[in-house]
Amino acid sequence: MHKGKGMKFVGDSRITAERKPNIPKDYSEYPGRTEAFWPNFLLKEWLVGAVFLVGFLCLTAAHPAPLEGIADPTTAGYIPLPDWYFLFLYQFLKYEFASGPYFVIGAIIAPGLAFGGLLLAPFLDNRPGRKVSQRPIAVSLMLLGMASVFWLTYEAAEHVDWEQRAEENTPELPTEVEIDEDHPGYEVYQNNSCIQCHGESLEGGAAAPPLTDIDHTVDEIKDIAQNGIGDMPPGQFEGTDEELQQLAEFIVEVNESGE
Amino acid sequence: MLQKLYDWVDERVDITPLWRDIADHEVPEHVNPAHHFSAFVYCFGGLTFFVTVIQILSGMFLTMYYVPDIENAWRSVYYLQTEVAHGQIVRGMHHWGASVVIVMLFLHTLRVFFQGAYKKPRELNWMVGVLLFFIMLGLGLTGYLLPWDNKAYFATQVTLEIAEKVPFIGEATKTLMAGDPNIVGAQTLTRFFAIHVFFLPAALFALMAVHFILIRKQGISGPL
Numbered sequence: 370m371h372k373g374k375g376m377k378f379v380g381d382s383r384i385t386a387e388r389k390p391n392i393p394k395d396y397s398e399y400p401g402r403t404e405a406f407w408p409n410f411l412l413k414e415w416l417v418g419a420v421f422l423v424g425f426l427c428l429t430a431a432h433p434a435p436l437e438g439i440a441d442p443t444t445a446g447y448i449p450l451p452d453w454y455f456l457f458l459y460q461f462l463k464y465e466f467a468s469g470p471y472f473v474i475g476a477i478i479a480p481g482l483a484f485g486g487l488l489l490a491p492f493l494d495n496r497p498g499r500k501v502s503q504r505p506i507a508v509s510l511m512l513l514g515m516a517s518v519f520w521l522t523y524e525a526a527e528h529v530d531w532e533q534r535a536e537e538n539t540p541e542l543p544t545e546v547e548i549d550e551d552h553p554g555y556e557v558y559q560n561n562s563c564i565q566c567h568g569e570s571l572e573g574g575a576a577a578p579p580l581t582d583i584d585h586t587v588d589e590i591k592d593i594a595q596n597g598i599g600d601m602p603p604g605q606f607e608g609t610d611e612e613l614q615q616l617a618e619f620i621v622e623v624n625e626s627g628e
Numbered sequence: 629m630l631q632k633l634y635d636w637v638d639e640r641v642d643i644t645p646l647w648r649d650i651a652d653h654e655v656p657e658h659v660n661p662a663h664h665f666s667a668f669v670y671c672f673g674g675l676t677f678f679v680t681v682i683q684i685l686s687g688m689f690l691t692m693y694y695v696p697d698i699e700n701a702w703r704s705v706y707y708l709q710t711e712v713a714h715g716q717i718v719r720g721m722h723h724w725g726a727s728v729v730i731v732m733l734f735l736h737t738l739r740v741f742f743q744g745a746y747k748k749p750r751e752l753n754w755m756v757g758v759l760l761f762f763i764m765l766g767l768g769l770t771g772y773l774l775p776w777d778n779k780a781y782f783a784t785q786v787t788l789e790i791a792e793k794v795p796f797i798g799e800a801t802k803t804l805m806a807g808d809p810n811i812v813g814a815q816t817l818t819r820f821f822a823i824h825v826f827f828l829p830a831a832l833f834a835l836m837a838v839h840f841i842l843i844r845k846q847g848i849s850g851p852l
């Protein structure tokens with residue numbers, strides 16, 4: 370570094386006033402054709418990046434990110450699974466020699482040795498030769514590690530029925546409907562047999578589906594109340610036409626409030 | 629005109645060394661896929677960086693809708709996924725990007741390993757790289773909980789149980805991560821959110837900066 374009196378600076382700063390030429394680092398000891406990064410190589414990189422991005426966007430458009438139902442700690446029998454890149458650890462911890470009393474081996478010692486070895490690889494494999502043939506031990510340990518990770522991941526994923534999991538756990542927006550119990554229609558609903566099967570807040574029951582989240586019109590509901598539908602027998606409604614109208618309007622209003 | 633602007637700034641702040649490191653350097657033949665197709669293996673580090681940028685940008689847009697509390701987290705994700713224009717694409721990019729970045733990191737690590745590029749003088753950069761790998765795994769682990777669906781909830785419960793069983797520090801670690809020794813709930817979600825969007829990205833940026841500065845200082849490893 371240049372030091373001492375006689376140096377010229379820009380103003381009172383520490384920036385030297387002498388302009389230095391912009392000389393890139395020299396790669397001439399490497400054989401062959403070096404290329405300037407700017408702009409030649411960057412343009413090519415840009416093209417490759419664009420192709421990569423298009424492929425990636427096609428993936429995201431073709432496969433929307435999955436979402437299951439809202440977390441519910443009371444869900445019975447849910448089998449937890451981590452993301453795919455943790456499957457190998459998840460599988461490893463299932464083996465007898467790595468779980469229960471041997472948990473410390475499975476969760477700490479074995480992964481600690483593997484990842485510690487990876488972290489310290491430059492010091493464990495510290496001779497100058499870089500070629501694969503010059504470092505048989507390091508390379509075979511790495512191949513062994515890779516084979517184990519692939520195999521464990523395969524073992525963990527093989528038994529999982531991914532499609533079934535997705536089907537059983539589709540996201541459903543929990544609808545919150547408002548039941549206006551002062552509505553004249555609610556009284557009709559109570560006084561007829563509807564409430565016995567469809568529930569106090571239209572939530573459904575063992576014998577009948579919920580009456581929320583349906584898209585029947587007033588006239589259709591009037592017809593169903595009188596003539597039945599599917600497993601629902603006809604003649605459930607007994608009352609005046611006016612009451613029938615109030616009942617149907619009440620059910621439609623509840624459904625609209627949930628949207 | 630541009631040259632004048634450059635000179636004006638350069639006179640005052642001496643940006644030439646910086647510009648040289650960022651843009652005005654040479655690409656030797658052995659890493660250039662235009663000359664040797666097999667040199668595509670040198671692209672994996674750059675692709676990792678590219679996907680990381682995608683993660684950062686899509687993540688920033690996700691936080692415009694995401695609400696980190698147990699009442700609204702799932703609902704906000706559901707809303708983004710079903711109602712918001714292009715919300716599905718933004719979430720899809722972040723979701724699939726999280727997997728692609730692991731694949732790219734893995735390939736990059738293999739390239740460096742099998743070429744023996746971690747040997748003297750690049751030991752430090754290799755260790756920085758392994759730490760980067762851990763940070764990425766941590767981001768994946770914490771991000772998995774955020775949608776607050778069943779798979780998120782139950783997988784995190786298992787993770788925390790594993791952490792708890794570690795001798796001596798297990799229980800303290802679990803409490804630190806979950807916010808409570810027993811409950812996986814509101815505190816857990818906010819902690820994972822904070823770790824996912826503040827703590828780990830900060831560490832990621834710092835380590836990536838060190839990684840890139842070291843690469844520039846040392847240059848890429850020579851041909852085998």
Ligand code: HEM
Nearest residue numbers: 670673674676677737740745753754757758760761848849
């Ligand atoms: C966020 C994660 C990472 C990013 C963005 C990244 C990026 C890069 C880039 C762009 C290069 C230049 C050469 C190339 O592209 O192959 C590089 C080189 C290097 N990387 Fe990474 N890397 C990451 C993680 C890692 C990991 C996980 C390791 C190893 C465990 C690692 C070890 C190295 C080493 C030793 C070099 C120098 C290689 C040489 O000079 O030939 N990096 N990295």
